[in-house]
Amino acid sequence: LNPHAVNLLAAHSKKDILEKPFSYFLPNLEPLTRQFNLASRANRTNGCLQLEAQIKRLDEQSIAVDLTVSSILYQNHQALLIIAKEVEQQKKKTRDQLVEHLNRYRLLARHATDIISKLLPSGEMTYISPACMQLLGYSPNEMTGQIIFKFVPPEDQEHLKAALQRLQSDEQSHTIRYRLIQKNQQSLWVETNFKAISNPPTGQVSEIVAVTRDISDRKQVEEFLRVSQQRYEELFNEAPVMYVTSYPKNGELYIKNCNRLFLETLGYSREEVLNQPMLKFYTEASARRCMEGGFQRALTGQFATEERELVKKDGSVIPALLRALPEFDAAGEVIGTRAMYVDISELKKAYQALQESEQRFRDLVETAPETIFSLDSRYGRFTSLNSSFEESTGWKREQWLGRPFIELIHPEDRELALQSYERLIKGLSLPPVELHIRCKDGHYIPCEVIAKLQKVEGRFVGILGFVRDMSFRKKAEKALRASEERFRALYEDNPSMYFTVDRQGKVLSVNKFGAAQLGYEPRELVGKSILDLYLPGDRDSVKQQIENCRKNPEKIFTWKFRKTRKDGSVVWVKETARTILETNDNPVIFIVCENITKRKLAEDRLRESEKRFRSFFENAPDIYLILTPSGIINDLNQRGLKHFGFARNDILNHPFIEFIHPEDVDTAQAALTKILATQQPPQSIEIRMVNKQGEYFWVNQEFSLICDEENHVKSIFVVSRDITENKRLHQELARAQRLETAGRM
The missing domain is CATH 3.30.450.20 (PAS domain)
Structure with missing residues (x-):
């Protein structure tokens, strides 16, 4: 076949057609062959047949052609020579369609908000739509005939050249992002889709059609999201509590991410923790509580603060307070949980030391603010009560001496009280229990009861107990829990002070918690030197630490100093700082501040x-x-x-x-x-x-x-x-x- 046959059959080259059965292109080949044989016998020659037929092209389109079929001898074999001419009517129709498509293309290019252009493989622009005036400030005449690289910053030219080179090798279409220089010399971020147009006879790229779109707004949003994500990661990783995010799988929660403090506290590497079941890091008792409903409460938002025991890599156990909240996707569906763990090891040790110290308190009962009582070990009757009992309940102690303690307990708490009493009688230790005690006016007050067996020369002679009124604490805890449900954002939920400081040490922002801890409103601290918040004796050291932090971006610094509140009182703080870059490349120092005054005391x-x-x-x-x-x-x-x-x-x-x-x-x-x-x-x-x-x-x-x-x-x-x-x-x-x-x- 000749090149015209390649074009007629909508092929790219001869190799697309050779070796294909001719019946693919001429479905009615068999009747035509019989007609050709009859004509050959009638003429008693090689035969020549002329007729109209429908030829099927490779693009599945059919066209009408005039066929001239002759029998010839080709390479010592009998063969058919077929000459096909497209019917003139079909050619006219094709030309009309081409003109119509061309007019539509020009109309689209003229009114499109995107820039539509044609380029030679060398990068020379042979056509560019009027949209270039709006986006770049150039008229089409100013850009037509120019090399596209003239309008591209040097740092993006190699990226563009590589894209054009790929179009000339094996790719038909390619999309890239780069910058164009506007007439006012400003840079504009764009996204361009390049499509190669090949010459059918040769298969070589003859021109490139490009559609260019302004994506500067999208780039600003992407940059804003990047900075926001960076700040979130800083807050997540450097928070003074352990953070863990997880996802549900097979009825369990698996760790999706965790912060640095979680890894350091437990002694694991990140690879050893990620995608592992959370129960792997719990003691058996804590894991059992989770499987009994803790996971489900966390996923449904009903999870309150609970105590858990975490297991370190060396096998030791860390007690921690857990606060878990559900995590949602953009559609509002629950995809996992966000959990905060606070190490309470030191608090546990202090509480244990306090319990041991209580063994020494035996006298001065009447002046003690707590209710102190004793029971006989046989019937559970009061044998003594101090004056605090009268003040907190309104009863006279004489009214209860010799009476069973169970009558003073709320009916719903009596089962727990009896179980605790029986445990003591058996010689087992009893942790503090919460009971509601009836006052003289009929109302009940929540109390914490601590009791233990009294021994004299190794014999049990009774039970000694302390009762603390928890009314105020209960009300405060209830109000705080209700408030915490409304402030789930990581920034507000975290009981730490957060400051952002510029390179001169001026406060750019502070969270409400941080300002309140120092006795200020946030607006009172913004614009103020951060050094003014420290004791004069610490300011030189703080200034040096901030300077080191500024000179070492991305490096984390930690220090402990004293700060002064607005009322002049002093608080000890532990601060973690790191320099980050804002979107305008200005360095900002992010400081996480934790009040450690009570811990030190x-x-x-x-x-x-x-x-x-x-x-x-x-x-x-x-x-x-x-x-x-x-x-x-x-x-x-x-x-x-x-x-x-x-x-x-x-x-x-x-x-x-x-x-x-x-x-x-x-x-x-x-x-x-x-x-x-x-x-x-x-x-x-x-x-x-x-x-x-x-x-x-x-x-x-x-x-x-x-x-x-x-x-x-x-x-x-x-x-x-x-x-x-x-x-x-x-x-x-x-x-x-x-x-x-x-x-x-």
């Missing part, structure tokens, strides 16, 4: 407590002071020394009011004056006292007189109970309510 108290508890008086749970009638400190217990931070010789023989907040001196002096004048103890007062470090703490004080045989006042006995935590809970409750109100607004 708790550590100091725990270290000092075992050294100072020596006598029955010294082991009291509250601060006990003995004053002279003139208000001079004559003695105090070890709890007092621990709170004040002074040595005994540094505090004895000093006026009591020297250790009271200036604003509360009048209140304390009035209480002392009243008890000396009336010899009747006043109602308890709440004042602030100061320790050696200049830090103030809240106490609830009760006064009593120590008189001689002639009823002359010898000393004043003061019981001071630290209520700083209750005050803090009250403040947090108020803050949570304010946040809730702001959220509704």
Whole structure:
């Protein structure tokens, strides 16, 4: 076949047609062959037949042709020579369709918002649509005949050249993203789809059609999403709590991602953790609680804060508080969970130390703020109750002495109370239990009960217990849990302070929690130097740390310093900082700040407590002071020394009011004056006292007189109970309510 036959049959080359059966192109070949044989016998020659037929092309289209068929001798074989001419009517129809398609193409190119252009393989533009004026500022005449690389930044030219080269090799179409230079010399991000147009006879690329679209808005959104994702990852990985995201599979949750603290705490590498079942890192008891409904509650959003035990790689166990929330996809479907684990090992140790210390508390029962009771080991009847029982319930202790304790318990809690009682009788240890106790007016108060068997020379003689009123704490915890459900965003849920600081050290932003921790509103801190928040003695060191952080982008720095609150009080903080780049390439220092004041105080108290508890008086749970009638400190217990931070010789023989907040001196002096004048103890007062470090703490004080045989006042006995935590809970409750109100607004 000749080249015209290749074009007629819509083929790219001869090899697409050779060796194909001719019946593919001429389905009615058999009748035509019989007609040709009859004509040959009639003419008694090689034969020549002329007729019209429909030929099927490779593109599945059929065209009408005039066929001339002759018999010839070809390479010593009898063969058919077929000459085909497209019917003139078909040619005209094809030309008309071509003109119509061309007109439509030009109309589309003229009105399209995308740039439509034609290029030679060398990159020369032979045509460009008017849309170039709107997107690039050039007219079509200014760009036609130019090489496209003239309008491409040097750093993107190799990328474009490679794309054009691939079109000339084996690819028919290719899409790339690059930048074009506008007439005002600004760069514009575009996406271009190149399509190669080949010359059918040769198969070589003759021209390239390009459709170019403006994607600058999309690139800005992508960059914004990239920075947002980077910030989220920073927050996720550097948070002072353990974060784990998971996905459900076969009835279990598998780890999808976790932060650095989780890996460091458990001692695993990331590869050892990802895509592993979460139960693998739980103790058997914790895993059982999860399988009994914990997973399902987390996926449905009904999961409350619970305690779990995590197993480290070396086999040791870490107690942790778990808070889990469902994670949703864009369609609102649950795809897994987000969990926060807080290591409470130190709190557990402190709590254990407190339990051990309670063995030393046996006397001064009447002055204790908790209800202290004893039961006989046979019938569970009260054998003693202190005065705190009367104050908290309204009953007279005489009304209950000799009566079973179970009658005082709420009906719904009696089964738990009896089980706990039986456990004690069997000699087993009993953890604290929560029970509701009936008051005289009929209402019930939630209490925490701690009890243990009393032994005398190895014999069980009764049960000793302590009852603490948890009404306020329960209300505060309930309000806080309700508030936490409304603030699930990672930034607001995290109990840490977050600052962003520029290269000069000025605060760019601070979260509400961080500002509140320092006694400020966020707007008061924005624009302020971060150094102003630190103690003067720490500022040079902080400045050096921030400078090191700025000079080492992407490197993480950690330090511990003291900050001053708005009211002048001092807090210890642990800060983790890292320099990140904003979208405009400006360096910003991201600081995660954790308040460790209570941890440091708790550590100091725990270290000092075992050294100072020596006598029955010294082991009291509250601060006990003995004053002279003139208000001079004559003695105090070890709890007092621990709170004040002074040595005994540094505090004895000093006026009591020297250790009271200036604003509360009048209140304390009035209480002392009243008890000396009336010899009747006043109602308890709440004042602030100061320790050696200049830090103030809240106490609830009760006064009593120590008189001689002639009823002359010898000393004043003061019981001071630290209520700083209750005050803090009250403040947090108020803050949570304010946040809730702001959220509704």
